[in-house]
Each structure stands twice: as structure tokens, then as C-alpha cells.
Amino acid sequence: MNLYEFQSKQIFAKHGIPIPKGELAQTPEEAEEIAARLGGRVVVKAQVLAGGRGKAGGIRLAETPAEARAAAEAILGMQIKGLTVRRVLVDQAADIAQELYLGIVLDRAGRRLVLMASAAGGVDIEEVAAAAPEKIARAEIDPLLGLQPYQMRQVACDIELDRALLTQFTRIGLGLYEALMRSDATLAEINPLAVTAGGELLALDGKMVVDDNGLYRQPELARAREMLEESPAEREARQYGLSYVKLDGYIGCMVNGAGLAMATMDMTKLFGGAPANFLDIGGGARADRVAAALRIILADPNVRAVLINIFGGITRCDEVARGILEAFAQVPSKVPVVVRLIGTNEEEGRRLLAEANFITARTLSEAARRAVEAAQAGTAAPAV
Amino acid sequence: MNLYEFQSKQIFAKHGIPIPKGELAQTPEEAEEIAARLGGRVVVKAQVLAGGRGKAGGIRLAETPAEARAAAEAILGMQIKGLTVRRVLVDQAADIAQELYLGIVLDRAGRRLVLMASAAGGVDIEEVAAAAPEKIARAEIDPLLGLQPYQMRQVACDIELDRALLTQFTRIGLGLYEALMRSDATLAEINPLAVTAGGELLALDGKMVVDDNGLYRQPELARAREMLEESPAEREARQYGLSYVKLDGYIGCMVNGAGLAMATMDMTKLFGGAPANFLDIGGGARADRVAAALRIILADPNVRAVLINIFGGITRCDEVARGILEAFAQVPSKVPVVVRLIGTNEEEGRRLLAEANFITARTLSEAARRAVEAAQAGTAAPAV
Amino acid sequence: MSILLDNRSRVVVQGITGREGSFHTLQMVEYGTQVVAGVTPGKGGEWLEGIPIFDTVAAAVEATGADTSAIFVPAPYAADAIMEAAAAGIQLIVCITEGIPALDMLKVVAFVRSRGARLIGPNCPGLITPGQAKVGIMPGHIHRPGPVGVVSRSGTLTYEVVYSLTQRGIGQSTAVGIGGDMIIGSSFVDILELFERDPYTDIVVMIGEIGGNEEEIAAEYVAGHMTKPVVAFIAGLTAPEGKRMGHAGAIIAGRSGGAKEKIARLKEAGVRVAEHPEQIADIVAGML
């Protein structure tokens, strides 16, 4: 789960990392009031879970409260990478002498966290990594010991940080580590970490990615999830324990298992189609969950055919078949449905569906081919 | 630093360990009020940093508030192992079905913490360890990983704990570990950990020893030190950074270094004397600290001779000599003083003292012998 | 035996009295696995279909000589269960449980390594040596013994591949699901090494997906150290960047971890990469 800039920065502040004074606004009027309260120059920043806000015009400087209002007016409602901006953060503008990068990220292959810092901050760190990897200093964090102050000092030397900032920098790094650990995050990033003209370090932007597996013990963050811009479909999917991601294609996919789901999507492409979504019903899915999955897929107006691919292991094919029937009873649809069931209780599952006149397939490639054909044929035989 | 029972139990409670309802009383009236508030049977317990309170009559059951008042009256002011009881804890009495032992202690040789548990609780665990070591289950705690729940389950099995208590017991063990870690303690002990008739676990008594080296980051505990029954001499010594322990003998000792101080005390015994105190002035002691040390020693009316043994390394002998002169200028005394100075700047130190007519010695044994002789001679030449 | 598991492996099931634990225990037994013990704290002394239950793994190991563990305990307790197994001397720990926080797994993996044990998973289907034993949740009947080693980050996608191999009469030496989480106990390379040394394995099938760079590291290993042919498939060509695809393993962030890059690296390393899962069986058939 990605956190918004303002959420990340609030967590940073709790762990002693200095952030600019600022408040969240949902209307231009609020932005104006906040700017008046803060005094002086402010920066108005779109709160949206997408990169490239700056280039998209989602970050604007304002010299006066009236300018802040105008900036908020321009930004609120803006679309950035398909996401609508509903909130802006109004921050006191800082007098920036230098921009650093400081982040901690999960190193999957190394099975540890790695802290990275660079004197080339303020830009996409991946671009720095690609163009000038020597500009990024790293510290590997021992999972049993945690980040140690000496590692921060080492990193500070490696990026040739002004020595006067050493103590602050070390404290911020340790705070960032605490923030990550206590939030079950897999990434915590300050970019830029500004050196102000007054010689202070200040986290101007913040990004955190929280591990969904840790949310059960992060009640505050779990509640913060409510602020995320989820579509109704995504929200419903989550409530049923389904993994759903909407895409641009027209073949709705319902599969058990993430890997098989992706392979199924890939297969539709291979046969000239385009997947409308990723949807993993998970292991051992019961009929009601399957029905919810189908409802979500069918609610997408782009869907011209549905491909159901179930390889039963924990998941029982007869339960899946019952869920499919239940869904079509609730939401009658004319969209053609191709079903491929295999594994545990497959005979019973096939028997149930055969009665309902679905298109069935024995193999994944056959199923994908038929789904693409059905979708491209425009309409096909009604499902129920 | 040892904590009182009530302090330990308050810390336990903060970490989720169930303790009886109870309050602290400094007068019999307060004890009566508390007993009335708690209702039912209470136990009145002397708060004193000494073992064997029960045998000394420092723990009494009371059926009514009036009985609680009488019990407090009897206990307050009582002397237990030389310590005066100034407070009692009035706890709701528990209906005890079984008494367990649960403790975590620093294993110096193993360089780790060890959790110990026994079904034979309520008695001195060292007696259990001596008489029936097989009755004590242990779990070694990995310093980098900390106590894990599976270790608690293992220990529970080893002491054949009632399975219904497994979850509670595990939680209490983990809470005790947290309590110890967050308090910089080297010992945290619940004895007895009662199994109540209602099938609940309850920490009836608590003991913690806090590492003095950790007090700089334990401001609450450092303040709690004020509650300790220190003598004025011990308090003054601590304020000057001196290690001072009063003993029963008559030869006051002032030494630099704990090991040399003990060896010096041992040496007075070997020559037929008895040390009046342990006093380590530490490394690099300045004149004012030396003067304070001498004042503290001379304030003890039992002292019949003073033995000063300084082996200068960091500590400079001339500084020590100046401190001695300063002290005798402030507090003139007729007690004979034997001085042995050796090491850094010893010539200058000896020269300063020679002018003041002290008894000097070249070796430790000579110094000890002379101090014992001087003490036994009753009075000797005045120091200044 | 093939790798890691055979019919002499002595298996203890942690969480044996749970719904999944008990169901799959019986499935494992039915497949021929020697399940010698179960563990559920507080239920020591009970039995499940003739299998003794213990309160702790240590007690189970002492009483039954178990050397392999299958973990079915719920996510909040699973990290502790893995460490318990490693501390009790279990050599092969297979954690089926899904949903363990990544930060917990960092500590667990370090601990398991320090004990010299091997962890498969978590969030994995387990492993199977066809005809001998299975420790996990895969449907046993789709497998058959043979010369193809299978290693995969996915669950049902592995079944798909194994099924198509078996349908063409091609058996498997051992099939290992290493799990889809960000932090897992054994990597592709760990398992490739074992297959390379295993005399019963002639060809290795590797099934990867987007996210992370384990496949890229595996490609390097194959180029440098493998003499046996490797056939691969990578799922997720149609997955968009930055979107989370079902399990935590499958995130593409920025330029790394994409399916195209993985496929390119594998091809450079001499790996035959299939265009779709069923094609794997075609390629393997052509090699035998």
C-alpha cells in the first residue's frame, strides 16, 4: 500500500525527522487560509499516488494566500496519470541550498533492508542509479541488528556531506529506519532531503510503501487505507479478499493464483486479445467470493468476454462453478464466458456448468483463444 | 540499582503483566483507606530492598480495613536487615491455587539473557536451583533476536504448566522481557507468579535490578532513585561520582579502582584490622572529589584510622595530595592517616604530603600494617 | 531420492489441527508421505488419524525423529513457528502460510540460516518428489516421476506446467514452489544448485514472474554454473508497471523486475524461454 506524501511526512515527523510546516486542504478556500496562517511563500502540492506530479503541474509555488488559492484551484480536480487530485498539501516553502536523497528499501535478493543516499537528490533516484551509480552510497542493514549510527556516518562521508550536518543526518537516517520498521514499510524515502540556506536538513517530500501483510498489526495505517483513491470495484474486491487490478483491455479474467492469472492475461495477448483486468480469487475460494469476483468483472463496461481459468488445488472446482452460477443469477449478462476448470472436483464443476451452457475449454491456450474469438465476435450466445 | 516491589510491579503492569490491585501507604491510616477501597482481604507488604521480608514479619494478611491499619502500624518503622520500612504496599489478596517462578536474568558468562521458570515458585529460586535444579526450566535468549514465543511454549511444557494457561504465560513472559529491555534491567523476576483459583496468572511479587550504566537513558528510573533509602553519606558520594559502601569496621579506606580498593580492604583484615568502608574515587579524580571522599570517611564515627592507597595511572598523585590537604583544611581531624602514593607524579604528591606530616608507606602491605597499628594504638599524631 | 524430499523424509506438520493443516496432512499421508508427528500448542497428547500431536516441535523431534516440517499456522504466528522448527533442529522447513510480514521474514531468514536449516516459502505450495512424498498443498495426482526438475515462484501456474508435462508423458524429479513473497527462504539459485547436482534430474524448468530480480540472478547462475538445460517461462508480460499483481512478489517498480528484462537476461544465459506455459512441455519434449 502506497502512502500519500502527507501521510508519509506525518509518520516521519513522529520519528523526529524535520518536515516543513504545512496542512492539508480539500478546497481552494482552505488552501488560502492555510497559506495565510503559515505566512510567507508556500508550495501547493497535489496529493496523488503517482510519480511525475511536478511535470504534470501538480506542484506550484505561491507568494501570497491569494496565489495559494489560485494554485489549489488549478490543482484540485486535476487528473495525474489517470488519478483525480482531491487534496493538496500546503507547505511552508523552504530556502533550499542543496537537495539530497535518502531512502531505505527492501533488498529482496539480499534479504535485508538497504539504506541509500545521494548528494544528487530531488530527481528520480532510479535515473541517478542508471546514469551515475557511483553517486549513490549504500549501507546494508543487518536484519537482526538494525541500522547503526556508524553506518549513517559512513554514508555521510561517501556522499561528501557537509560535516556540520553529520549529527542531523545521522538522526534523520535512524528516524527513517524507525519509521519504516514501526510501519511495516518496505520503502521509506525522503526526496529531496533539503539542506536549507540556514544549514538545516528538512524532508521536503516523503514516500512510504507499506507491506499489506503487516496491516493486521498497523491499525492506524489500515484506517488510512480509507483515504486511498480506490475505485468501487477495487474496494469491493478488497473486502472479499480478492486481488483485482483494472486494466485497459476487454477480456475479463478470473483466475486462482497470481502467477496463473498473469500467465492467463499474457495468453489472451498472445492470441491477439487484451486483458481487462487482473483478478486472483486466491486459494480455497468459496462460491460467494467467486460470485463477487464475477460481479466486479461484469461491472466493467469494456468487458466483451470473460475468461475463467481455475486450476483446483486447495480451490475446489465445484465451489467455483457454484459461484459462477450464483453470480449470473444475480447479475444476468450477455457477455460470453469461457470456462476452464481442472483439478480438485473438476468433473462435478464441469457438470454444473455444462447445464448452464457456458463455453468450456480443456487447456489454457484453448480457453484464451476462445475468449479472444468470442470477444472479437462482438456478442455471443447469452450466458444464462 | 534494585527497584522496590511496587516499582517493579508498576513496570510489569505497563507491559501487560497482570498484577493485583493495590496502592502504596506511608501511614496506617492510608493503609486502612486503601483496604476499604479495595474491599475484602488484603495483604500488607513492607517495601524494603532486602530479602526475607516474610520471615521478618514484613508481610501480613488483613481481613478488614482495621486489620490492615494494624498490620501497617506493625510494619512501618520496622527494621529489616538494617533497613527501616517507610512504605507498605496494600494489595488485594489473591486466591492462590499454585505458585510459579518466572524470571529473566543476565548470564554474564554466556553473554546473553536467560529466562528461567519453575513450578516450584514462592520460595527462593536459588534454593530450588541448589536442591532440585531439574525443576528449573531455562530458555537462552539470543541477544540479536530477543525472546520468542516458541521459547515460552517450550518452557511452559518443561514445567508442565496447565495447558489452559499457555497463552497467558507466553504473553507474560514476553511482557517481562519487554519490561527488562526497556528498563535497562539485568534482572526481572516474578516470584510468585500465582495461578489463581479462577485460573488466571497474577504477578504477586516483583523484583527488578536496573543497570546503573543504563540510567542515563532511563530518566524515570533515575528519578525513582530518589526513593531509595540511601544514607546521607551514600548520597553525597554518588553526587561526587564516588563509589561508597559503608561497612562495620574501623579503618577508613580511600582507593582508586574497585579491585585495588577491595584488595586494600582485604589487606587490612589480613593484618588484623577491619575496613570501615569501600570507597573508590574512580579514575582521574580531581582534588575536590578526593576532598569529598575524605569528608565522607571522616564523618563515620567508627573510623579510627584512614588508609589512602593510590596507584596513579590516569589519576595523578599530586592532585590526590592536594585533595587530602584541602579536606583536612575543611574538616580538621585527629584520626591518623596513612598514605601510600605511587605512579603518575608520585614525587610531587609525596612532597606535598611530607610537609603536612602524614604517615607514609611505600608498599600496600606496609600501608595496611601501619593503618592497623595506628587504629589499634587508639590515637596517634594529629594529621594537620 | 531426487532433491530435498523422498519417502524416507520424516515430516512434522505445524498447525496440524487447523482446517488447512488437517486436510493437507491427510492428503500428504495419502500420497505416501511419512507424516510422523503434528504440533499444535496446547493439544499435545491428542492424535489425528494415528499421527501423534505434540505441544512443541522439539518434543515432536525428540519423540519421532522428524527432519522436515510443513507449516500451516496462521500468518501472525508463522514466523515464530519457522524459528521454532529451526531451533528444534528441523533441516527442511516448508512454510505454506500466506501473509507473513516481510520485515518478520528478514529476521526469520537470518535465524534459519544461522541454524543451518533450509526454508522453502513462505506463501508457497510446497514441494513434491513424485511417487515418493509431497510436503505442501499441490494436487499430487497431476505429477509423475521423471527427469524434469521444476522450480517456481508461483502455485497454480506450476500445476499448469506440471500438468502439461505429465499429459505428454514427461515426469518430474522434484517440483519446488519457492513462494511468491518478497522475502523467501530459498531462491531460484538455491534450488537450481540442487538440481544441477542431482543425478535424477536431466532438465530444469524454471517458472518466474515479474517483480524482484531473482530471475536475473538465476540467469547469471545458469550461465556460469549449470550444465543441464534450463527451460523457463516468465508470467506478467501484460502487467502494467507499478501495479501490484496479487501477491507481494509481483510488483514492478521502475525499470527493474519487468518480464521483458527477465526474458532477455534468461535468453542471454542460454535458457530456452517459452512464450506460454503449455509451450514448456513442447520444448522439454524436444530435448529428451
Place this chain on the structure above:
Amino acid sequence: MSILLDNRSRVVVQGITGREGSFHTLQMVEYGTQVVAGVTPGKGGEWLEGIPIFDTVAAAVEATGADTSAIFVPAPYAADAIMEAAAAGIQLIVCITEGIPALDMLKVVAFVRSRGARLIGPNCPGLITPGQAKVGIMPGHIHRPGPVGVVSRSGTLTYEVVYSLTQRGIGQSTAVGIGGDMIIGSSFVDILELFERDPYTDIVVMIGEIGGNEEEIAAEYVAGHMTKPVVAFIAGLTAPEGKRMGHAGAIIAGRSGGAKEKIARLKEAGVRVAEHPEQIADIVAGML
């Protein structure tokens, strides 16, 4: 060389610009120790009497090839300094600092061991190989080269013993103060092992005190593994039970750790135990 330290040892001083650090650096140099570098974060690039100062131990090691560290940084930062030294590849770390919390030291000792380094201290006077080098705060001039290895938990008491040895013309191979804290990096046994193997050491003097049971463990080691004679002294016969005597190492709690028990165990192990510090020299003289 004798053990651990000689005139080829290349020493870096952590906390070199502090009051104690700078004073003792000069003392060490004067004694003949090769102090090749100092470390004070934020002061890299400065010099102390011709010794270059670095911001990190890693930089000091890279530039000067330091292999031994002396730590003089204040207690709240000392645990980190020890780990920094170990991480930078320093082989011998000598921590003079007093007052490091015991719980920090548990982690530090585990970390240092995992790096294969050796830690002496904390809260110790350091070590000296007379005539060659000293790393610590002991007065160098009271020592002389010779065949007696000295190992002690105490500071000034060690000087006392060394002084009386030197006064009688008996020199020392190496004198090691292992420190008075509850948790220390090297135990009596660790150092006894080194003396037993050292061809320049003929007799070992061991100076213990009340508290803990390192002396008892050492007695067991001497009985089982030492061929060289060991002479001991234990301070604290007159210390009362349960009272803290100056440093954390010297607590007697309950029945263990008392001077009488320690002396009894050492005697059983064949160790000659002196009645007072000066007697050690008498006993050693009789053995030579």
C-alpha cells in the same frame, strides 16, 4: 611478539580528539606504539601530533592499514564505535570506555564475534606488551619485558601486581586487563588460551574479584587445558554479600560469585592463590 599486541601492531584511536583520547594517544606513542590513525566523526582531515584523523574507521583502515583499535569515546556512543571497528575489519578492539549499558554489550559482543574480531573490555585499562607497545591507559614505566603473562579484571590492582613483579626484576610477556563490567568481550579463558600457546609466556598471573563466575570457569579451564603454572589473586574477601563494590562486575548475589568459592575452585584446579597482591611476586619468583 607475545600475545595480541607487539610493535608491528597498527593502532587507530577512536575518540582521539577527546581529553582522554588525545592524552593517552600521546602516552601510547611515547611508549613506542605505532598509532597510525585517529577517528573523530566530523574532524577527518585534521591531525594530532602527526597522526592523521579520519571521519570513519573504514577510512582510517583503508588509508593506514590499522588492525587494532583503542576506543575512548563516551559511553553513549561507545557500543556503536565498537561495532564500527568490527565492521571495518579491525581484528583487535580495545574498549577503555566505562559505563556502557550491559544490554548494549550483549548485542555488541554477538556482532563482534560474527565478524571474527576480538574485543578486550569495555571498562578496562587495555593491554601492554612491555618494551613493544601498549594500547590503553596503564602507566607504561612500571612494566618490563619478561616471561609472566598477566590477565586481570581490575585496573589499578593490576598495576599493583605488575609493579611488585617488576620491583623484583620479574618481567611480563603481555598484561591484559579484560575489564570489570558484567558483559565483556574476552574472558579469562580466552586470554589463558592465548598465554598457554604463547612461547614467550612461562607463568600466568590471573587477578580476579568477586561477582560473576568467570574465575570458576577459568579454574575449570586451567585444570583441563593448561600446562603452564597459574598464580592467582582474588579481591573482595571482606566485601559483604549483595553490595555493589564500585564496578558492575563486583556484585555478589546469593551464593555464587563470592571470593571464598572462587579461591577454593582455583586451588582445586591446582592454581597457587596468593593471600595478597604483593605475595604474587613472591610465589612467581619461587617458580622461576
